[in-house]
Amino acid sequence: MINNYHRLLKRQLKKIDLDDGILDLIAPLLHQVDEAYKAYDCDLEQVENVLEKSSQELFQTNQQLKNSVESISGQLSKVAGNIKDVIFEMDLNGNWSYLNPAWRKLTGYKVKDCLGKPYYQFLKDEHGNDYKNLIDLKTPNFKTISKSFKSQIITGEYNWLDFSLKVIMSEDGNIEGYIGAIVDISKIKETELALIEAKEKESMANKAKDEFLTTMSHEIRTPLNAVIGISHLLLLENPKLEQLENLSTLKHSSEHLLCLVNDILDFNKIASGQLELEERDFSLNQVLNGLRSIFHNTAKEKDIRLLIKKDTSLPKTFIGDSTRLSQILTNLVSNAIKFTEEGKVMVDIEVLGVEEDFYVLEFVIADTGIGIPEDKKDKIFLSFAQANSDTTRKYGGTGLGLAICKRLLEIMDSDLKLESQVGIGSTFSFKLKLQKSSMMDYQEDMDTFDAKSIHDQDNLKGARILVAEDNKVNIMVIEKFLSKWQVDFDIAENGLIALNMAMENTYDMILMDLQMPVMNGFEASKAIRDSNNPLNKVIPIYALSASTGMDIKNQLGEYGIDGLICKPFNPTELFKTLTSILQQKYIQ
Amino acid sequence: MKIYQHKILHLEDLDHLDLDFVPDVFFLFASPTFIGTEEFVSKLARKFENTNLIGCSTAGEILGNEVLDSTIALTAVKFEKTKLRIEEVDLISCSLDSFEAGKAISAKLKGPDLRHIFVLSDGLIVNGAELVKGLHADLDKSVSITGGLAGDCSNFENTFVISGNKVASKKIVALGLYGPELSIGFASKGGWDSFGIERLVTKSTNNVLYELDGQPALELYKSFLGDMAKDLPGSGLLFPLSMRDEDNQIPVVRTILSVDEKNGSLTFAGNIPQGSYVRLMKANIDRIIGGAEQSAITAKNSTDDQHQLAFLISCVGRRLVMKQLVEEEVEAVNEVFGNDIYTTGFYSYGEIAPFDKFSPCTLHNQTMTITTFSE
Numbered sequence: 001m002i003n004n005y006h007r008l009l010k011r012q013l014k015k016i017d018l019d020d021g022i023l024d025l026i027a028p029l030l031h032q033v034d035e036a037y038k039a040y041d042c043d044l045e046q047v048e049n050v051l052e053k054s055s056q057e058l059f060q061t062n063q064q065l066k067n068s069v070e071s072i073s074g075q076l077s078k079v080a081g082n083i084k085d086v087i088f089e090m091d092l093n094g095n096w097s098y099l100n101p102a103w104r105k106l107t108g109y110k111v112k113d114c115l116g117k118p119y120y121q122f123l124k125d126e127h128g129n130d131y132k133n134l135i136d137l138k139t140p141n142f143k144t145i146s147k148s149f150k151s152q153i154i155t156g157e158y159n160w161l162d163f164s165l166k167v168i169m170s171e172d173g174n175i176e177g178y179i180g181a182i183v184d185i186s187k188i189k190e191t192e193l194a195l196i197e198a199k200e201k202e203s204m205a206n207k208a209k210d211e212f213l214t215t216m217s218h219e220i221r222t223p224l225n226a227v228i229g230i231s232h233l234l235l236l237e238n239p240k241l242e243q244l245e246n247l248s249t250l251k252h253s254s255e256h257l258l259c260l261v262n263d264i265l266d267f268n269k270i271a272s273g274q275l276e277l278e279e280r281d282f283s284l285n286q287v288l289n290g291l292r293s294i295f296h297n298t299a300k301e302k303d304i305r306l307l308i309k310k311d312t313s314l315p316k317t318f319i320g321d322s323t324r325l326s327q328i329l330t331n332l333v334s335n336a337i338k339f340t341e342e343g344k345v346m347v348d349i350e351v352l353g354v355e356e357d358f359y360v361l362e363f364v365i366a367d368t369g370i371g372i373p374e375d376k377k378d379k380i381f382l383s384f385a386q387a388n389s390d391t392t393r394k395y396g397g398t399g400l401g402l403a404i405c406k407r408l409l410e411i412m413d414s415d416l417k418l419e420s421q422v423g424i425g426s427t428f429s430f431k432l433k434l435q436k437s438s439m440m441d442y443q444e445d446m447d448t449f450d451a452k453s454i455h456d457q458d459n460l461k462g463a464r465i466l467v468a469e470d471n472k473v474n475i476m477v478i479e480k481f482l483s484k485w486q487v488d489f490d491i492a493e494n495g496l497i498a499l500n501m502a503m504e505n506t507y508d509m510i511l512m513d514l515q516m517p518v519m520n521g522f523e524a525s526k527a528i529r530d531s532n533n534p535l536n537k538v539i540p541i542y543a544l545s546a547s548t549g550m551d552i553k554n555q556l557g558e559y560g561i562d563g564l565i566c567k568p569f570n571p572t573e574l575f576k577t578l579t580s581i582l583q584q585k586y587i588q
Numbered sequence: 589m590k591i592y593q594h595k596i597l598h599l600e601d602l603d604h605l606d607l608d609f610v611p612d613v614f615f616l617f618a619s620p621t622f623i624g625t626e627e628f629v630s631k632l633a634r635k636f637e638n639t640n641l642i643g644c645s646t647a648g649e650i651l652g653n654e655v656l657d658s659t660i661a662l663t664a665v666k667f668e669k670t671k672l673r674i675e676e677v678d679l680i681s682c683s684l685d686s687f688e689a690g691k692a693i694s695a696k697l698k699g700p701d702l703r704h705i706f707v708l709s710d711g712l713i714v715n716g717a718e719l720v721k722g723l724h725a726d727l728d729k730s731v732s733i734t735g736g737l738a739g740d741c742s743n744f745e746n747t748f749v750i751s752g753n754k755v756a757s758k759k760i761v762a763l764g765l766y767g768p769e770l771s772i773g774f775a776s777k778g779g780w781d782s783f784g785i786e787r788l789v790t791k792s793t794n795n796v797l798y799e800l801d802g803q804p805a806l807e808l809y810k811s812f813l814g815d816m817a818k819d820l821p822g823s824g825l826l827f828p829l830s831m832r833d834e835d836n837q838i839p840v841v842r843t844i845l846s847v848d849e850k851n852g853s854l855t856f857a858g859n860i861p862q863g864s865y866v867r868l869m870k871a872n873i874d875r876i877i878g879g880a881e882q883s884a885i886t887a888k889n890s891t892d893d894q895h896q897l898a899f900l901i902s903c904v905g906r907r908l909v910m911k912q913l914v915e916e917e918v919e920a921v922n923e924v925f926g927n928d929i930y931t932t933g934f935y936s937y938g939e940i941a942p943f944d945k946f947s948p949c950t951l952h953n954q955t956m957t958i959t960t961f962s963e
Contacts, residue, residue: 032912039911042816046826049814050870054784061785 005030006037086182090165092175094118094137106161106184108154123161124152135165140175143167148185160189210272217265222471224261225567227254229477232571236484263400266327270407277411281439282322284314284349291329291347298337305344306337311351315359319435324408329363331401332428336367343368343425357436364429371422381406381416459579461486464506468498468524469513469544474567478511481571485578495519495527502528502536508582510541512561514552521545522559529560540581544569589667589896589963591930595651596660599624602631611636611664612672613763615899616643616750617650617934618660620740626755628660633753639664640674642763643750644708646934647739647904648914653922655907655914655935657741663932665897669769670963673697676751676761679713686715689760690722697764698727704772706899706959707735707762711747711937712845714760715795716951717858720940724949733949734774734959735762736901737857737938742822742908744846747937765961771893773960775886776941776952778841779879782830782867789831789864795845796853797860804852809844812868821846825905826871828954829856833864838943841869843905843953845937857938858951869954871909873916880906880917880956884924887958890945895925895960900933903954907935917956929960 002013002023009030013023023030080087080100089098095118099111109122120130135145146164153159165180231251239247269275288308299306329347336345345367353360372380381402406416409430420426465487469475475491482489490505492498495512496519502510510528514521521543528536543556543564553564565577590609594601614632618625633641649661675696682689697705705727709719716737723733738747751761765772787808791799799805809827816823824844832839842856860866880902888895900921907914922931939957942949 036912046814046816047870050783050812050868053812057785 002030005034006041008037009034085184088180088182089168090119090178090180092137092177094120094135097177103182106153106159106182123149123163126150126152126158128152134163135178140167145180148189159184160186206272210268210274213264213268217261217268220261221258221567223473224254224258225569226471226473226477228258229474229481229569229571233477233480233484260400263404266404267400267407270404270411275408275411277324278321279319279435280322281317281319281437283317284322285316287322287326287329288347288349290326291333294330295333295337295345299345302337302341304337304340304342306333307344307346309346309348311349313351314349314361315436317437317439318359319437320432321412324412325432328405328408328430329365331405332365335401336365336369336426336428339426340367340369345369352431358433359436360431360433362429362431364427366425366427368425371424371426372418372420373422377418377420380418459485460575460582463487463578463582464508465489465578466492466498466501466505466507466510467544468492468495468510468516468521470494470516471513474513481574485575495521495524498524499527499531502539503531503533506535507539509578510539511544511565512541514543514545522555522561525561526559540584542577542581589665589961591666591897592664593651593930593932594662594664595654595656596622596628596662597658599628602628602635605662605664607664609664609666611639611666613640613642613665613674615663615665615932616641616660617646617932618643618750618755619649619656619658620645620743620746620748621658622660625660625750629750629755630753640672640763641750641752642674642706642708642761644736644738644761644934645711645740645746645748646936647741648907648935650900650902650918650931650933650935652931653915653919655918661932661934663897663930667765667770668963669767670703670961671701671766673699673764673766674751674761675764676749676759679710679758679760684713686718687722687725689714690719691725692722693760693762694723694725694727697762699764699766701766701768702728702731702764703767703770704765704961705731705733705735705762706765707733707760707940708749709735709737709760710749710758711737711739712744713758715859716938716940717795719760720949720951732772732774732942732945734899734901734941734957736934736936736940736957739904739935739937742825742904744821744937767963769963771891771962773887773890773895773962774941774945774958775883775890776939776943776955776957777879777883777886778952778955779876779882780828780830780841780869780871780954781875782839782869784868786865786867789860789862789866792860792862795856795859796848797856798851798853800866805854806847806849806852809854820844822908824854825903825908828869828905829860829866830869831860831864831866833861838947839867840950841952841954842866843903843938857953871906871954873910873913876906876909877913877917877920881920881924883956883958884921886944887960888924891960891962893962895929896962897960898925898929898931898933899959900931901936901939901941901957901959902933903939903952903956904935904937905954906956921956921958925960 002010005013083100084102086102086106087100088096088103091097095116096114097116099114101111103109103111103114107122114122120132120134123131123134125131131149131151134147144164144166146162148160148162150158151161162183162185163180165178168176168179170176228251231247231254234247235244235251288310292306292308295306333345333347345365348364348366350362350364351359352362402416409416412432414430414432417429418426465482467475467478467482467489469478469491470493479491490501492501494516498510498512499519512521512525519527525541528539528541540562541560543561544567545552545564556564565574590611592607592609592611594605596602614636616629629641649656649659651661675693677689677692679686679689682692693707694705705723707723709716714737720733724731738749740747746757748755748757749759749761751759787800789797789800790802797805800808810817810820813820813823813827816826821844824847828841828843830839831842840858842858842860844854845857846855847853848855887898898921900918902917906917910917918931922929925931939952939955940949941952941957941959
């Protein structure tokens with residue numbers, strides 16, 4: 001029995017040398033001790049095995065981790081080494097702690113010479129000073145920084161750099177350092193600067209083009225004025241029958257040419273963004289009556305009915321740009337009549353809605369004309385385009401009208417809509433938001449006045465008018481009309497002469513060309529107003545000008561000019577205008 | 589609550605029961621090596637016709653401060669106000685589906701004033717984790733569940749449960765306790781340490797583990813057992829795994845039930861889901877005893893009432909580690925509770941309880957799980 005005991009127990013029993021009797025007595029105890037010793041050995045052996053196995057595993061795992069760390073850092077350094085841009089790490093004091101090889105390519109400094117040194121030793125401004133304030137390292141209240149600047153490199157040259165930096169935070173929220181990138185943006189900067197320059201050049205070229213167009217159109221209008229005026233005069237002088245046809249053609253062609261020049265001027269103004277909309281009280285009735293009087297005869301000649309319908313709730317006055325509205329309507333109605341051989345052209349104005357300060361109106365211009373094919377509907381709104389190339393030959397027109405209408409409506413926050421069927425007709429429509437006006441309608445008075453005066457050429461008989469005009473042809477034209485209307489007139493060939501004549505004589509009205517040698521129309525008008533003659537303070541002074549821009553209109557008041565009469569003028573219109581001016585003068 | 593305890597060493601001890609009350613229930617924790625268990629049970633049932641019997645086979649019986657072998661630890665209890673009901677489910681009739689078996693038991697015991705379920709199950713063919721899931725699947729969260737899986741020394745051959753007047757394998761028996769007067773305490777603590785690297789479960793099905801980190805699990809496991817590998821699955825009790833997955837934020841311990849040499853797999857007493865992480869565990873006797881003490885403290889503090897009866901269900905693996913010192917953990921528990929408490933229980937193949945009163949009920953291994961009743 002004892003021989004099977006654990007050797008430690010056997011050794012202990014041998015040493016203590018007990019009697020057999022006692023041994024028998026304590027046999028159960030010895031048995032337990034033996035079991036415990038053996039179990040203990042077994043456990044120990046087990047623990048040793050576990051320790052050994054675990055050590056092996058930990059060693060292997062550690063090895064694997066090391067390998068993967070090596071392979072990852074190898075990959076990373078390969079990536080960092082092949083990137084064109086600089087990648088860096090920086091410690092809390094702003095010293096480089098890592099720079100990839102791109103740093104040397106960018107700056108020329110060796111990476112090992114830079115590590116541990118502050119960044120600003122290597123980033124210098126145009127004066128060679130350190131970029132010390134690039135990062136506020138003392139109180140870094142940022143997460144990321146991104147800056148572009150010019151920096152000197154080792155050769156003394158400059159590079160444009162895009163410098164970005166990010167804070168590295170530790171798990172407990174403290175700043176451990178910084179990581180970032182530097183990108184050479186010199187090429188981009190160069191391109192950017194070149195683009196800016198090119199853009200400036202282009203815009204200057206555009207401006208020159210616009211100016212050229214404006215000037216040229218303006219220059220064309222002055223002689224055109226003479227051509228139109230003279231053709232009117234010739235027609236009034238009882239021409240022979242065979243001359244009549246030639247003269248009519250001359251008149252129509254010159255009017256068409258004027259229309260084309262006006263369209264080009266307008267289009268150019270819109271395209272260059274120079275067009276300013278007027279905000280004035282106006283009578284819609286007056287606009288519509290004007291429309292009717294312009295097209296009444298044309299429609300009658302073609303045996304087409306021209307109908308203008310108005311919503312009964314339509315107010316008489318609004319605030320807006322009546323000139324432009326009139327231009328749009330004239331264009332659309334002119335087109336409608338032009339392309340309609342039989343049937344009718346209808347203008348319909350409806351109130352769509354009333355808001356606190358605005359009316360929303362819909363204008364519809366419908367005709368029973370040739371119509372526009374589906375595939376041409378978009379094309380007709382393009383400049384210098386008509387549905388068919390032979391349309392121009394057959395119907396005339398500049399091809400600018402619809403483009404201008406569309407652009408004008410776009411400026412007014414509206415849109416020109418078209419519905420059309422070939423052989424049935426076309427319908428153009430647009431909606432306009434027009435401000436409410438508190439003004440009373442004055443249109444009826446004007447109408448009665450017009451009706452009375454238009455056929456009575458005695459209205460201007462004996463009126464004293466001073467005309468300041470330097471252009472010989474224009475002088476000739478205006479002389480002819482004024483003589484015909486039996487006006488007592490004087491011609492001044494420049495502003496200074498006009499001023500002197502105004503000082504010496506008493507006139508009922510002064511017509512003042514604006515661009516004249518010696519003294520221009522503005523200065524002359526101002527001088528006349530400032531002169532001692534008390535009559536000159538109230539005398540109507542009207543500018544005669546081919547320039548119609550808002551800027552000129554706005555300037556007139558400053559120089560004491562009462563209004564503007566556009567050149568080239570329609571003789572009938574001129575007569576009406578002069579009559580009305582004089583009439584108002586007498587009323588006052 | 590009236591309690592009577594007796595250590596049954598022989599069949600004849602039945603005649604010496606000195607009961608001065610008629611108990612509601614006998615708790616019987618029986619050693620597989622006790623001779624005549626079936627006879628004892630049927631005689632006891634006949635003698636106390638109106639008393640319920642519930643119990644199971646053990647890997648060691650606990651009675652008072654003693655850890656016993658080859659006995660039946662008998663505890664007779666008469667509750668003053670708490671009502672009881674015992675129900676059983678045959679695992680074969682549930683096609684061995686432990687989840688369904690758990691659900692079936694809960695359904696049978698469900699009632700408006702059900703407070704607690706004390707469950708004892710066959711320890712070998714049941715999947716304890718599934719059983720627990722099934723038990724509280726349709727149950728109100730206020731009903732607590734504790735219990736354990738039957739043991740058979742450490743042979744892993746045949747376990748049984750006692751229900752009514754019968755002793756049977758492949759069954760689950762459960763005691764439902766009803767009424768507001770019952771106060772229940774419980775806790776479960778281990779005291780084992782995990783060691784070595786964390787391993788990913790790369791292949792498993794329910795409670796069968798095939799691969800760890802892509803390596804055959806059995807091979808790896810055996811290498812750590814060394815010489816003791818030849819004593820598997822019994823020696824596996826010394827080497828449980830600590831497992832954490834998404835369901836278990838606190839790692840749970842999983843003990844081996846069996847091994848399959850053919851396909852190199854290990855079968856555990858609870859599920860080892862694929863994608864979970866496991867670490868090997870080792871025991872330290874002092875810390876195991878400390879764990880039992882901690883478990884007692886938690887159970888004691890889980891209710892303010894004076895604890896009257898405590899069931900200690902401890903893992904067979906702990907017993908194998910502690911060997912001659914096994915009673916130390918029972919004594920440690922009893923020291924926490926003091927003298928006025930009756931203690932019984934057994935060494936099991938799996939413990940069922942929440943970690944504490946704030947956790948859901950789960951299956952444990954290698955723990956000391958304590959349930960206390962008072963009213």
